[in-house]
Amino acid sequence: MNSPFKAVKMTDHVWWVGAIDWNIRDFHGYLTKRGSTYNAYLILADKVTLIDTVKAPFREEMMERIASVIDPGRITYIVSNHSEMDHSGCLAEVIAAVKPEKVFASAVGSRSLKEILPIEREITAVRDGEKLSLGNLNLSFMETRMLHWPDSMFSYLNEEQVLFSQDAFGMHYASLERFDDECDPAILAYEAATYYANILLPYSPLVQKLFEKVTAAGLNFRLIAPDHGPIWRRDIGGIIERYAKWAAQKPTDKAVVVYGTMWHSTEKMARAISEGLSRGGLHVKLMSMSEAHRSDVMYEILGAGALAVGSSTLNNQMLPAIADVMTYMKGLKPRNLVGAAFGSFGWSGEAVKQLEGILAEMKVENGGEGISVKNVPDDEALSRCYDLGITMAEKVKGRR
Amino acid sequence: MQRYVCGICGYVYDPAVGDPEGGVKKGVPFEKLPEEWVCPVCGAAKDEFAPE
Numbered sequence: 116m117n118s119p120f121k122a123v124k125m126t127d128h129v130w131w132v133g134a135i136d137w138n139i140r141d142f143h144g145y146l147t148k149r150g151s152t153y154n155a156y157l158i159l160a161d162k163v164t165l166i167d168t169v170k171a172p173f174r175e176e177m178m179e180r181i182a183s184v185i186d187p188g189r190i191t192y193i194v195s196n197h198s199e200m201d202h203s204g205c206l207a208e209v210i211a212a213v214k215p216e217k218v219f220a221s222a223v224g225s226r227s228l229k230e231i232l233p234i235e236r237e238i239t240a241v242r243d244g245e246k247l248s249l250g251n252l253n254l255s256f257m258e259t260r261m262l263h264w265p266d267s268m269f270s271y272l273n274e275e276q277v278l279f280s281q282d283a284f285g286m287h288y289a290s291l292e293r294f295d296d297e298c299d300p301a302i303l304a305y306e307a308a309t310y311y312a313n314i315l316l317p318y319s320p321l322v323q324k325l326f327e328k329v330t331a332a333g334l335n336f337r338l339i340a341p342d343h344g345p346i347w348r349r350d351i352g353g354i355i356e357r358y359a360k361w362a363a364q365k366p367t368d369k370a371v372v373v374y375g376t377m378w379h380s381t382e383k384m385a386r387a388i389s390e391g392l393s394r395g396g397l398h399v400k401l402m403s404m405s406e407a408h409r410s411d412v413m414y415e416i417l418g419a420g421a422l423a424v425g426s427s428t429l430n431n432q433m434l435p436a437i438a439d440v441m442t443y444m445k446g447l448k449p450r451n452l453v454g455a456a457f458g459s460f461g462w463s464g465e466a467v468k469q470l471e472g473i474l475a476e477m478k479v480e481n482g483g484e485g486i487s488v489k490n491v492p493d494d495e496a497l498s499r500c501y502d503l504g505i506t507m508a509e510k511v512k513g514r515r
Numbered sequence: 516m517q518r519y520v521c522g523i524c525g526y527v528y529d530p531a532v533g534d535p536e537g538g539v540k541k542g543v544p545f546e547k548l549p550e551e552w553v554c555p556v557c558g559a560a561k562d563e564f565a566p567e
Binding site: 223258260261265318320321478 | 523524525536556557
C-alpha cells in the first residue's frame with residue numbers, strides 16, 4: 116500500500132495515526148476557524164493497541180496511516196477514551212476490519228458506545244486506576260467523568276510517560292505539524308484557550324479535582340497526546356499551568372460588552388457603557404452579535420471580570436441572537452462575573468428584565484441596576500450608561 | 516446520613532455538605548431534596564441517583 120497518509124512517530128512505541136480535517140468550521144455551535152484534527156494513536160507493544168479512532172468520513176485516512184507502519188489486522192486491543200463520535204465514529208467498522216481480541220472503555224463508555232454505534236460484541240469496562248498489560252508495556256486508566264462527557268477517561272502509557280488525554284488539553288487546529296514545538300505559540304495559546312472556554316469551562320471544578328489527583332499520584336508526562344490538535348512535547352508545564360489558571364476562574368480586569376441592536380439605540384448605550392468601563396480601568400471587548408460569533412464571545416469571557424449584556428425588545432422578547440449567545444454562555448457556567456443588562460425599547464421593553472433574569476440564574480453578581488431607555492438615548496441616558504460602566508469597573512477592581 | 520451517587524457523572528450528594536450552589540443547606544437528607552433538584556455537575560434528575 117502506498118498512500119500519502121503516513122503515521123508520525125512520537126516515541127519508540129507510539130505513533131500518531133489520526134486524520135486532519137482542514138475544512139470543518141462548525142463543531143456543534145463552536146466556530147472552528149482553523150479546522151481540526153481527530154487524533155488516534157497506535158502503540159506498537161507486544162499487544163498492538165489503538166487508542167481511539169476518528170470521525171467516520173476519515174476512517175480510510177486513519178487506516179492508511181496505520182498501514183504505513185503495521186498491518187491493521189495485527190491490532191489486538193482498541194481503547195476508547197471517549198464515546199463522542201468525532202473519536203468513535205468509525206469504531207464499529209474498525210472492529211469489523213481488524214477483529215481485535217478486546218475493546219476497552221470506561222464503565223459508562225462500555226455501555227454508551229453500544230447505544231450510539233452498531234457494535235454487537237462485548238466492550239470490556241475498565242475501572243479507575245486499573246492497569247492493562249500490553250506485554251512489554253503497561254497502560255493505566257484514569258476515569259475523568261464529565262471532562263467532558265460521563266464516559267470520558269484518560270490512558271497513560273507508564274514506561275514512556277505518555278498521557279492520552281482525549282479532549283483535555285486539545286484544540287481545534289488543523290496542521291501538518293504534529294508537536295507543540297513545531298507550531299506558532301500564538302496560535303496554540305489562542306486555540307487552547309478558546310477550546311477550554313467553549314468545551315471545558317463548566318467542568319472547571321472537576322479539572323481542579325483531577326489535577327489534585329494527578330499531583331498526588333506523582334505522574335510525570337513526557338508527552339500529552341490529546342484527541343484534537345498538536346501533541347504537547349515541549350510546553351507541558353505551560354499548558355497544565357494555563358488549565359489550572361482557567362479552572363480557577365479568577366477574574367481579571369477585563370470586561371465584555373455583548374449587545375444586539377435594531378436601530379443603533381442599544382448600540383449607543385453599549386458604547387457609552389464601554390467608555391465608562393474603560394475609564395474605570397478595565398480592558399473592554401465590545402461585541403455586536405450581528406458580527407461576533409458565540410464561540411468568540413466565550414473566548415473573551417474566559418477570565419473576564421465583568422459582563423454587560425444589551426438587547427432591544429422584538430415582539431416582547433430579547434433579540435434572537437442575544438437569546439442564542441446567552442443560552443450558550445449560561446450552559447458554559449462562567450463564574451465570578453459582575454454584570455448588568457441594558458437596552459433601548461419602543462413600547463413594551465421586556466428584554467432588560469429577561470436579561471437580568473438570566474444573569475441571576477448564572478449567579479452573576481449584580482454590577483448595577485439595568486438601564487432601559489425608550490427610543491433613542493439622549494445625553495442624560497448615555498451619561499447613566501457611562502456611570503454604569505464606572506460602577507461595574509469599581510466593583511471588579513474592588514474585589515481584587 | 517446516607518450519601519447518594521449520581522449514576523451519570525459520579526457526583527456524590529453528601530447531606531453533611533448539602534448543595535450550597537443549588538441552595539440546599541447542609542443537613543438535608545437526599546429524600547427531602549425537592550423533586551426538581553438536579554445534579555450540580557451534569558444536570559441529571561434525582562431518579563438517576565442511588566445510595567452510595
